[in-house]
Amino acid sequence: MPKTAPKETVLQGLPVSPGIGIGPVHVSARGFRAPEVYAISTADVADEQERFRQALEVTKGQLAELQQRIQAISGEGDSLIFEAHLMVLEDRALLDRVAEAISERLQNAEFAFYAVMQHFLEAMRRVPDLYLRERTADLEDVCQRVLRNFSADEDAPGEEQANGHHILVAYDLNPSDTAAMDRKQVMGFATEVGSVNSHTAILARSLGLPAIVGVEGAVLEVRTLTPAILDGYSGKLILNPTEETQARYQELQARKERVRLELEAQRDAATTTTDGRKITLSANIEFIDELALIQQSGAKGVGLYRTEFLLLDGEQMPGEHQQAEVYSRLAKSLAPHPIIIRTLDAGGDKLPVEPLTEPEPNPFLGWRGIRVSLDRPAMFKEQLRAILRASAHGKVAVMFPLVSGLGEVRRAKDFLREAMDELDRAGVPFDPKLETGVMIEVPSAAVIADLIAPEVDFFSIGTNDLIQYTVAVDRVNHHVADLYRPTHPAVIRLIRKTVEAAENAGIWTGVCGETAGDLRLTPLLLGLGVQELSVGPHQVPRISRAIRAANYAECVAMAEEAVRTPLSSVIMENTVGLAMKYYPELME
Numbered sequence: 001m002p003k004t005a006p007k008e009t010v011l012q013g014l015p016v017s018p019g020i021g022i023g024p025v026h027v028s029a030r031g032f033r034a035p036e037v038y039a040i041s042t043a044d045v046a047d048e049q050e051r052f053r054q055a056l057e058v059t060k061g062q063l064a065e066l067q068q069r070i071q072a073i074s075g076e077g078d079s080l081i082f083e084a085h086l087m088v089l090e091d092r093a094l095l096d097r098v099a100e101a102i103s104e105r106l107q108n109a110e111f112a113f114y115a116v117m118q119h120f121l122e123a124m125r126r127v128p129d130l131y132l133r134e135r136t137a138d139l140e141d142v143c144q145r146v147l148r149n150f151s152a153d154e155d156a157p158g159e160e161q162a163n164g165h166h167i168l169v170a171y172d173l174n175p176s177d178t179a180a181m182d183r184k185q186v187m188g189f190a191t192e193v194g195s196v197n198s199h200t201a202i203l204a205r206s207l208g209l210p211a212i213v214g215v216e217g218a219v220l221e222v223r224t225l226t227p228a229i230l231d232g233y234s235g236k237l238i239l240n241p242t243e244e245t246q247a248r249y250q251e252l253q254a255r256k257e258r259v260r261l262e263l264e265a266q267r268d269a270a271t272t273t274t275d276g277r278k279i280t281l282s283a284n285i286e287f288i289d290e291l292a293l294i295q296q297s298g299a300k301g302v303g304l305y306r307t308e309f310l311l312l313d314g315e316q317m318p319g320e321h322q323q324a325e326v327y328s329r330l331a332k333s334l335a336p337h338p339i340i341i342r343t344l345d346a347g348g349d350k351l352p353v354e355p356l357t358e359p360e361p362n363p364f365l366g367w368r369g370i371r372v373s374l375d376r377p378a379m380f381k382e383q384l385r386a387i388l389r390a391s392a393h394g395k396v397a398v399m400f401p402l403v404s405g406l407g408e409v410r411r412a413k414d415f416l417r418e419a420m421d422e423l424d425r426a427g428v429p430f431d432p433k434l435e436t437g438v439m440i441e442v443p444s445a446a447v448i449a450d451l452i453a454p455e456v457d458f459f460s461i462g463t464n465d466l467i468q469y470t471v472a473v474d475r476v477n478h479h480v481a482d483l484y485r486p487t488h489p490a491v492i493r494l495i496r497k498t499v500e501a502a503e504n505a506g507i508w509t510g511v512c513g514e515t516a517g518d519l520r521l522t523p524l525l526l527g528l529g530v531q532e533l534s535v536g537p538h539q540v541p542r543i544s545r546a547i548r549a550a551n552y553a554e555c556v557a558m559a560e561e562a563v564r565t566p567l568s569s570v571i572m573e574n575t576v577g578l579a580m581k582y583y584p585e586l587m588e
Contacts, residue, residue: 006240011215011222013190015235016201019210020253021188022246025226025239026166027115027219035147037111037224040102048102048109051150055110056089058149059142063089088142094120105223110150115224117143122171122220167230169215169222169237178203188230190215190237195481202464202514206284208538212237259585263541267298271544277552279526281544282340282534284512288326291333293537298544301337301395303460303534304512305330307383308346317379323386331394338395340437340460340534341387343380343412345369345401369402374411384419391431399437399460404444409455439512441465446494453505459498460534463513467491486515487524487571492562499529510534519586522546523578524571527559542586549582 028034040048063085088094094116101112121139168181168189178200181189186209194200194213204211210232222228222239229238229249238245271281282303283294288310294302310326311317318326330339346368373380390396400412413436423430440446441462449459463486468475470491473484485491495511502509510532515521517535519542525533526547535543558578562571580587 006226008242008245009239011190011218011237011239013212013215013218013235013237014196015211015232016194016196016198016213017188017204017209017211017232019188019208019232020249020256021167021210021230021232022249022253023165023167023187023228025169025222025224025228027118027222027224028168028170034224035110035114035150036108038108039225040106040108042103042106045103045106048112049099052098052102052109052113055113055146055149056095059145060086060089062145062149085142085145088139089146107225110147111224113146114143119220167228167237169218171219173200178207178209181207181209183207183209188212188232190218190230192216192218195475195477196484198475203286205514205517205539206286206536208536260541263545264296266545266548267296267541269298269544269548271300271547273526273547273550273552273555275552277526279530279547280510280532281540281547282338282510282532283537283540284534285537288330290537291330294334297537297540299337299537299540301334302330302339303510303532304399305339305341307342307344311344311383312346320382320386320389323383324389327386327390327396328393331390331396335394338397340397340399341390342399342401342439343370343373343383343387346372370400370408370412371402373400374408374415377415380415381419381422384416385423388419388423388430388434389428391434392429396431397435397437397457399439401439401462402441402465403438403452404442406448406451406455409438409452413455440498441469441513443470443494446498449498449501450504453501453507456507458507459502459509460532461495461498461509461511461513461530463491463495463511463515466494466513467515470494485568485572486518486521487562487568487575489562489566489568489571492524492528492559492571495525495530496528496559496563503529508532517543519543519546519583520572520576520579522575523550523555523582524559524562524575526550526552527555527557527562529556529559545586546579546583550578551582554578 026034026037097116098109098113101107101116102109105112105115117139165185165187167187170189170191172191172193173189178189188210189204190212192215196213198213201211201213210230212230212232212235215237218237222237226239227241229236229241229245231238231249241249271279273279280300281298282301283297283299284304284306285294285302286306286309310323327341367375373383384398387396387398398416400409403409416436420430420432435457437456437458437460438445438452439462440449440459442465445452446466453459464475467473467484467486467488471483471485471488473480475481475484499509508531509529511525511530512534515525516533517539522543533543533547555578558574562574565571565574
């Protein structure tokens with residue numbers, strides 16, 4: 001009797017990064033790395049089950065030896081933990097599940113074991129009993145031991161290995177996980193948790209990686225190697241898509257690709273509105289290897305270089321010379337366009353050289369950003385000297401994050417002057433006219449923007465935090481995520497107030513937050529008087545097209561109305577209306 005084709009299934013999540021991914025699924029559960037997975041034939045089932053039995057026997061022997069060693073050192077009590085581990089390996093229900101998984105999935109033994117164990121682990125992580133939840137560490141340890149004891153098979157079939165092009169499904173991903181992905185292999189990702197405005201989602205958009213979050217039960221329900229389509233526009237993960245569904249998405253992909261090629265052909269076009277308003281379009285970057293993306297995108301420099309990944313990706317922070325080497329390379333490569341380097345913007349708990357002994361009670365309102373730098377002058381000046389050294393090799397500016405008042409700006413500038421004096425005495429060249437800016441992302445800074453503006457050369461509005469702090473919403477908390485509104489009237493008024501203060505002081509204002517890359521909001525930001533937008537490299541061509549299609553006078557009229565409008569929904573409706581009028585092909 002012919003085997004029935006698997007039924008198409010749609011799992012719904014929240015879209016966080018647009019795009020289409022097509023390929024087999026690779027499930028990555030929490031705890032440890034998944035083993036290699038490959039398909040087997042029915043004739044291989046008995047051999048795979050024997051491989052599993054042998055791995056169990058080796059593991060039991062190791063655990064028994066460990067148990068004896070610990071008992072000899074510290075007595076019987078401490079050795080009992082391994083008794084529990086051994087009991088797991090003798091659990092008949094577990095062993096039967098693995099044997100069934102090998103024959104039903106027709107996948108290699110180590111992955112069948114891993115999949116079954118992850119099912120148990122996920123179930124235990126979700127129970128309310130704290131003791132049971134804590135036992136997941138014991139299960140993880142057992143699982144890791146067994147997996148290490150499978151013999152490597154160099155001749156294992158690899159036609160369907162998930163380490164080729166695939167869609168990643170995980171419980172959660174942190175920003176470093178996302179940044180470390182091989183973007184030639186990962187076609188997109190879906191997670192069970194997360195939010196539209198999490199750092200992982202922001203990074204996915206910056207990298208041009210289709211992504212959805214909030215797909216409940218995905219780790220348990222989705223099987224590795226299942227054919228799938230990830231729709232980063234609507235938030236769908238489609239498993240076992242029908243031929244009709246595949247054809248529809250292939251056409252959508254082709255249509256989007258045609259638009260992309262058209263945009264790429266226009267990448268060097270001036271970002272000027274139809275009635276002559278010139279806007280500077282820059283890129284946000286995290287890694288030096290994004291240089292090629294910036295140059296391909298048509299961006300006019302870097303409006304935000306986040307230095308956290310450079311400074312915190314290791315057991316100790318890089319020194320002045322290491323930092324200067326990276327900053328200088330960027331400055332040389334981007335010249336004559338500028339690079340704006342943001343000083344360390346992370347919580348004090350992230351400092352590898354000085355871990356906090358207790359957690360921050362409220363990290364969003366805690367020791368982070370410029371506050372950490374001002375409290376650690378040696379570390380701060382080391383970074384400032386490195387930035388100054390780079391300024392001798394290109395057009396470099398420095399920007400201070402999370403400024404909340406005038407005193408912080410003046411103290412930061414004092415340290416900058418000290419760094420200049422130190423380099424001057426050492427005979428090290430730098431640009432003495434290095435431009436200095438601040439991020440406006442705290443409401444107090446926006447309210448007194450007129451006092452801060454005379455002290456600096458530019459403002460860059462960090463809308464992610466400005467929205468969060470203004471409306472008192474944690475942007476990664478799904479319980480209140482719907483209240484995180486970029487068109488909230490208070491946010492609109494703070495942006496307008498900041499721009500007016502800058503205009504009166506003769507300095508420019510940019511936006512480097514997520515709203516800068518949101519096509520719906522481009523008309524609103526232009527109308528509010530913003531002169532620079534800095535977005536992810538992959539977003540540059542689309543925002544460039546949006547600027548060139550917009551009419552500045554119409555945008556100003558709409559923005560003036562927005563400042564008087566009491567409802568965020570109405571403001572959003574009006575700016576989307578202009579976006580649809582100017583560039584409908586980008587809004588589908």
